[in-house]
Amino acid sequence: MAQHPLLDSLQWAIPEGQGCLEYPPAEQVLSQFLQLFASRGASSDAKAGMIKDLLAILEAVDCQWLFGSCHQNATPTLLRDLVVALTLYAGPPQQEPEGGGLPSSDPSYAAVASRAADVSLGFISIVAKVESAKGLERLGTAVVGPVLRQVAGPLYLFAVTHVAERLWTTQKTRRVAQELLDGLLQASDCRSVPEFLRGAREDETGWLAVVMQCLKPELTKDTWQRSPATKHVFSYTLQHVTRPWLGPHLEKVLPPSLLLSDDYREENKILGVQCLHHIIRNVPAADLCQYNRVQVVYHALFNHLYSKDARLIQVVLLCLLDLLPILEKALQRLPHNPQLGAPSDEVLQLVLTHMEPEHRLPLRRVYARNLPAFVERMSCRLAVLLKALLRMMLDVATDRSLTPEPVKAELLQKATECLILLDHASHGQVKVLLQGVRRSCQDESLKECLRKVEEEPVKSITP
Structure with a gap:
């Protein structure tokens, strides 16, 4: 078997003609590789060469070498540090360019793609040996x-970071x-990503908690914008977990969604609102109502209604x-409840107010x-509205004050039109x-208004 340059760097050698079992123990190779x-003296070219050598070693050895001689928890911990x-x-680069762009327009993205391809092959080899060890x-x-x-958690995050079409892939x-x-x-x-995250069987918890724990340091107010991949990985993961499995993880997924929706960039706002929508549809209402969460989400969404971006208004x-x-x-x-009006009334009033003078056709269509x-x-407010209008x-x-006729x-004409609508x-x-x-009404002017309502044919209100 050929001597790998990596082993030269580690000052080990394989005796001439010996097989892969003559490699140094996995714990020593992984530890000294790390x-x-x-x-500090390792250049980018040197690291690229080391990875290729490590990949060659991983392809040459079997799962017995990687796992068989390990001490308690030694190899699993080293593999985690390696991953x-x-x-x-x-x-990917720590800052996403404001104007987007193509991978070829930035040399750093091309370098990321080259590194990711080599690293993925090494990770594939490790996963394949885990599969072989099962038998x-x-x-x-x-x-x-x-x-x-x-x-499992770090490997999942790496794969999701590079599996979709992004600037760095x-x-x-x-x-x-x-x-x-x-x-x-x-x-x-597992047969699918949802099964992986929630558990393939009812008695399993799945890997969502582990994945979110790995993501947690990257999803704080001060860190989430440093890596352009973080928001996409979080959104991808969240969208694959549905009811009833998402509810127990509400505290982990709600704050990052609010952070995204509160960003100054429209694309991040849209992504954050989509995450919030998924949470609303897949978490029990009782959980959303605890600790004032539902009011917090409402105010975050209501503030977006002042935007002029049609895409954002649509998702909101x-x-x-x-x-x-x-x-x-x-x-x-x-x-x-000190609130004077229902939230739906506030939303409808604001939408109608903004729609009336709006000259942008895309926004008016939304x-x-x-x-x-x-x-x-x-219809659920029919009784309340009808009572208020009639009063x-x-x-x-019956007003006998100095109000002009x-x-x-x-006022009666407008109220009658409201009743008809x-x-x-x-x-x-x-x-x-x-x-x-x-028939029981004593005032002739009011009876006339009610007659108009009764005689008006019913029409469906359509946009």
Whole structure:
């Protein structure tokens, strides 16, 4: 077997004609590789050569060499340190360019792609040996479990970082990253990413908690913007966990989603709102209502309604439509609610206010497209709105103050139009509720208004 330059650097040699079992112990190779790789004098070219040599060694040896002679927890811990070190080495640049761009336009992205391809091959080799160890009685679960507990989270994050089309990826890096992800799923006895994160069986917890723990240092207010991959990895992971598995992890996924939605860049706001929408749809309402979470999310979304970006407004309105029923039920349970208007009324009022003078067609289309959804929730407020309108009309009709008659007539006319619109929105329910009211009414002007409502044909309100 040929001598690898890496072994020369480690001052070890393989006797002439001997097989792979004559390699030095895995613990020593990995430990001294990490020391040599982390040394300040190691140039980029030297590190690239070391990785290629390590890859050649990993391809030459078997799982018995990698796992068989390890002391308790020695090799799993060293493998974790190896994965973390190589992940940092092959990670994307710390700052994403403001204007985007192509990988070829920045030499640093080309370097990342080259590193990621080599590192992925090394990780694929490690995962393949974990899979092979599962079939050996001497190793089996005694090795596979401890190794996966150390490396599954970092390997998943690396694969997801490079599996999608990004500035720092190429067709080759995406292909090998997908191969790595597939190998990790197989080694974990999972058929898909959702199974990997939530657990393949009911009695399993899955790897989501481990993945989020690995991501936690990168998802703080001061760190999440340093790596352009972090937001995409988080969003990808979150979108693959649904009800009922997401609820127990709410405290881990809600703060990063709010951080993203609060960024100054529109694309990050959109991504954050999409994450919040996924949480709202996949976490029990009772959990969202605890600790004032639902109000915090509502205020974060409501502030976005002042934006002029049609894409952002679209995702915000869709998110609000799912959040508002949860919020209003929570507010109804409060013993003393100082709020004058319902949140849905606030949203509808703001949308109508912004839509009226808006001259940007894309934004007007977004407003108009989502208005019917607010109208269809109108029926749950039918009794309250109808009572308020009738009380106001009765007060105006019986007013004996110095209010000019034209003013009272205009108020009654506008209130009548509101009743007709409410009848259309409720598919004729106003007419049903008003049955008998006109006959018992004593004021002729009010009776005339009610007659107009009863005689108006029912129409469907469409955008």
